[in-house]
């Protein structure tokens with residue numbers, strides 16, 4: 001089976017495109033080229049101007065606003081999925097947020113409010129969306145989310161976002177266990193650092209980029225297209241035996257001593 005055989009005609013939601021540098025956009029392009037039918041969401045009217053033309057370029061069948069902190073908004077999204085498609089084959093969750101102050105000071109100083117916000121947007125939203133998506137999936141459905149090395153190591157500046165990513169990665173395992181009997185798979189991709197809007201908010205990221213060339217086995221960072229290729233594999237039946245995993249697409253950074 002080829003990737004295109006596995007993805008042609010499959011219907012999936014992509015949450016997390018903000019602009020053409022977004023990891024979600026890299027994923028969407030690969031999926032669209034492989035013949036998948038896509039639905040895009042954008043976070044509020046402010047981002048619609050950037051996301052709508054990209055979604056149209058990818059031939060999107062659904063383009064709608066969704067704020068993952070707003071239950072009504074998620075309800076409306078899935079009502080649209082029911083109306084347009086009557087089912088779903090895959091879900092891409094590429095969303096994270098933490099307050100700027102919590103990414104600038106020590107983790108020790110994280111506020112209760114900042115902690116809860118980071119976990120709500122970056123971790124709980126995946127569980128919520130997975131629940132809604134799974135109800136609409138048949139056997140063979142697949143979901144992915146995006147994580148980062150800060151989930152398992154203390155990366156300076158990543159702070160509360162790393163703690164939220166640890167929660168997200170644990171959620172992947174529990175969701176995979178819950179949905180395995182329905183033959184629905186759940187995985188994460190842990191991407192190497194990429195210059196995106198979200199990455200710009202992490203104060204220590206400039207130093208991390210400087211380190212990649214010297215440390216990663218491939219001697220370079222990764223592109224959103226490379227993350228997209230791995231995502232397409234995990235979302236396709238080619239990965240039918242893989243669930244509950246975190247796949248590193250980081251140019252061989254993590255495994256080096």
Ligand SMILES: NC(=O)c1ccc[n+]([C@@H]2O[C@H](COP(=O)([O-])OP(=O)(O)OC[C@H]3O[C@@H](n4cnc5c(N)ncnc54)[C@H](O)[C@@H]3O)[C@@H](O)[C@H]2O)c1
Pocket residue numbers: 015016017018019021022023024042043047066067068069093094095096097121146147148149190191192193194195196197198199
């Ligand atoms: N860029 C990196 O270096 C890197 C590395 C590993 C993992 N990641 C992860 O990849 C994912 C995508 O980030 P990106 O780097 O492409 O940046 P990005 O800024 O392009 O994407 C982040 C997205 O999250 C969305 N978002 C935030 N709060 C939301 C809310 N309440 N409701 C709906 N959407 C909301 C934003 O609108 C945006 O589209 C994130 O989970 C990020 O943590 C990024």
